[in-house]
Amino acid sequence: MTLNVGDKAPPFNLVSDQDQSVSLDSLCGKKIILYFYPKNNTPGCTREACDFRDNIHQFENRGAIVLGISKDNPASHRKFKEKYHLPFPLLFDETGEVCQAYGVINKKSLFGNTFLGINRSTFLIDEQGILRAIWRKVKVVGHSEAVFNALNKSGSEA
Numbered sequence: 001m002t003l004n005v006g007d008k009a010p011p012f013n014l015v016s017d018q019d020q021s022v023s024l025d026s027l028c029g030k031k032i033i034l035y036f037y038p039k040n041n042t043p044g045c046t047r048e049a050c051d052f053r054d055n056i057h058q059f060e061n062r063g064a065i066v067l068g069i070s071k072d073n074p075a076s077h078r079k080f081k082e083k084y085h086l087p088f089p090l091l092f093d094e095t096g097e098v099c100q101a102y103g104v105i106n107k108k109s110l111f112g113n114t115f116l117g118i119n120r121s122t123f124l125i126d127e128q129g130i131l132r133a134i135w136r137k138v139k140v141v142g143h144s145e146a147v148f149n150a151l152n153k154s155g156s157e158a
Helices: 043-054 056-061 074-084 097-101 143-157
Strands: 015-018 022-025 032-036 064-070 090-092 105-110 113-117 121-125 131-133
Touching: 032 043, 032 143, 043 056, 043 064, 043 074, 043 143, 056 105, 056 143, 074 090, 074 097, 121 143, 131 143
Parallel strands: 032 064, 064 090
Antiparallel strands: 015 022, 015 090, 032 121, 105 113, 121 131
């Protein structure tokens, strides 16, 4: 099943880089920018994380929190977060269950090898847990700005 704008966001309960449990239910009443990325410390993922970092105050001023999700473990997330001074939680989807629920796992190929991996995707979730915007196969350059613009639009409609 493909997720669409207006759908209820699939629930999640994942471990953060600080070994704390973070769930969609615990964030009820907050706007959430939930972004999925393939791997810590890769060029595109680093650029994306740093763009969200550099614009975090704009997101927070609009009442939104940013959460990054990958299959990297909490120790890897901690190193990545410390290295780039990321001010938001990074969540560990060990089983890939949340990635599957959001439809971000797809076949990829690299150097002739085919494997399942995370397609860079972002979901804007409103205070009631409804998907307000979806970006799939994200191109990093300009993405943070597009998310902010959608956040402003969804905020003005509320």
